[in-house]
Amino acid sequence: MSDFEKLKNIDIEELYSKTFIxxxxxxxxxxxxFSKFDRLKALGFVKIIEREFDFDLSELKKEIESYFSQKSEKSVKDLENIEKKELNSNKSFQKSKKFPIFALVIIAMLFIALLFFTQQKSLTTQNLDKKDDKEKMFLEKNETSNKNEDKNETQKSIESKKSDENKTFKQEDLEEKSLLKAKSTKEEKPKEAVLPSIILIPKQKIWVGIIYLDDYSKKNYLTSSAIELNTTRDQLIVTGHGYLEIEKDGNVTEYSDKNRLRFIYKAGDLEKIDLQTFKKYNRGKSW
Structure with a gap:
């Protein structure tokens, strides 16, 4: 009997208790x-089983390699077919749009030329009108210069007083705003965030997986020692079983569950969650 046949005869609970798969x-x-895994995960699980049960599963690993090799070749062919379709579609689209684009360019050039001509004509008319206005103003100014001399002096005096008053008002307003801004800056001092200390303490050998939510990078451990979390990063945590304690800032919470536990650490808080919520934050993946 092959080692794979022996493996099939072992109870699933015994397999789980030794491998935590x-x-x-x-x-x-x-x-x-093998459709439920990628190549590395499938081979990794088989290697764990070989190690824990001292089996030779070489034939099974060859079947995995063959399966993913065929799958990869199929994906490459499908990608090539998609690229060819897109290339043909782009060529057809460019041919159909060539004439309309050329027509639009001609229309735009004609519109710009017409606009330029209209502006030149308008500027010429304005210059002539300004010339006539200047001549009229010169004649009127000479006729009324003596009458308006006293009036202009009085007006200048009034405007000078108004200007001085406006400058004083603006200066006082700026000083008041500066004082208010300085006072607001002193009163509003940012509070520094205090991050908690969180430690996972297993009661027996345990597998722990961590997924950081800022870049979805992963870490995993198979250990009997305590694990201190990096609380500067938001993260998802999953354990192989639930026989452990969690210490947060000196407060200990004890768990005794044969099933996996899942947690989310976010904004300084650690919360136990279910599989559905875990997948929601992990882009639909259970790990």
Whole structure:
């Protein structure tokens, strides 16, 4: 009997308790349903099973390599067909648009020429009108210069007083705004955020996976030691089982669950969540 046949005869709960691989993934491997994984994940699960049970699953690994090799070739062909269709579509579109674009360019050039001609004509008319106005103003000015001399002096005096008053008012307004701004700056001092200290303390050997939400990079551990979280980054946390304690700023919360636990750490708060919420924050993925 091959090692793979021996593996199929082992109870799924025993497989899970030794490997901490999700039961649905174990069933998929036993049924050779590799569509649920990528190549690296499938091979990684098989290597864990080999290590924990001292099995030789070389034939199973060859089948995985063959499956993903065929899948990759199919994806390349599909991509080439899509690129060819897009190229043909772009060529057809460019041919159909060539004449309308040329016509639009001609119309735009004619419109610009007409606009330029109209502006030149308008400027010429305005210059002639200004010349006539200047001549009239010169004659009127000479006739009334003596009468308006006293009036102009009085007007200048009034305008000078108004200008001085406006300058004084603007200066006082600027000084008042400057004082208010300085006072507001002193009163509004930003408060520094205080980040919590969070430590995961397993009761037995545990697998822990961490996904950072700022760039979706991942970390995972298989350990019996305590793990301190990096609380400067928002993150998702998933554990292989629920036999652990979580210490947050000296306060300890104890869990005793054979199933996986999932948490989200965001804006300084750690919250236990279900699988649906985990997938929502992880772009639809369970890990």
């Amino acid at each position: 999700a039961r649905k993934h174990l069933r998929a491997i036993l049924n050779k349903d």
